Amino acid sequence: CSRQFPISLYFATT
C-alpha cells in the first residue's frame, strides 16, 4: 500500500 503526502510537506511556506 502506498501513501500520498501533500506537496507542502516538501516545500516551506514563504
Add this chain to the structure above:
Amino acid sequence: MLELRLVQGSLLKKVLESIKELVNDANFDCSSTGFSLQAMDSSHVALVALLLRSEGFEHYRCDRNLSMGMNLNNMAKMLKCAGNDDIITIKADDGSDTVTFMFESPTQDKISDFEMKLMDIDSEHLGIPEAEYDAIVRMPSAEFARICKDLSSIGDTVVISVTKEGVKFSTKGDIGAANIVCRQNTTVDKPDDATVIEMKEPVSLQFALRYTNFFTKATPLSSTVTISLSNELPVVVEYKIAEMGYVRFYLAPKIEE
C-alpha cells in the same frame, strides 16, 4: 495600472487550457519580472508554477506589484473567445476588482474586450528551492502524454525509474501490468524528437497517473517536456513556453508503507 500586450495570444490560451482542470482559483502575480502564478490543486498534492517573463510581451507596464485572484475556469472561458492569431492585452487599474482582456485580430478589424470579476483568494505561497536532481529526462511531450494515457488504462499509478539503460514507466492494475522503456536517443532528424537522459543516481519514484495526465494538458505549449527526479522528492514536469518562460508542475511521490 497594468497593461500587458502579448502578440502571440494563443500562448495564454494554451496556458489556461493546461492548468484549469488542475487548479480552480489562483492569484496571478504581476511584477517587473513578469506575469506569474503559483497554485496548488484542491487536494494539495500537486503544485503549478507559471512564469511569463516581461521581455516576452510586446508591451509590459506594471507600475506596482499586483496580485489578481482569478477563477481559472472563467478566465479560460473568456480566453476561448480570442482567436488563435489574436493579440491579447491584459489590463487592470490599481484597486480595481476587475481585469479586462482585450483581443485584437491580426488585421485590426475586430477588437473585443472582456471584463472579468476578480476574487479574493487566500493562498499559501511555497518556497521552491533550486535543486540538483538525481536524474533529468528530456523527451518529446507527445510521447510522454501518450505513455501517461496508455498506462492509465491499466493502472492508477506509474513508477518512473531512471537507470543507465533508460527511463522506464511501469504500472500494475487488476487486468495486468505494463512497462514502457524509453532509451536515450539523440540520433534523430529533429532535436525535439530526442530522448536525453542525464543521470547522477538511479531513481525510482511512484506517482498518481491522475495528476500526470493533468500535466500533459500542457503538451500543446511545447514539443518537449523535461522530467526532473530525485529520490523521495517531488517530480518536476516542465513545459517551456517559447522564449517566454515555463509551466512547471510539481507532484509529491507516493511512498510505500
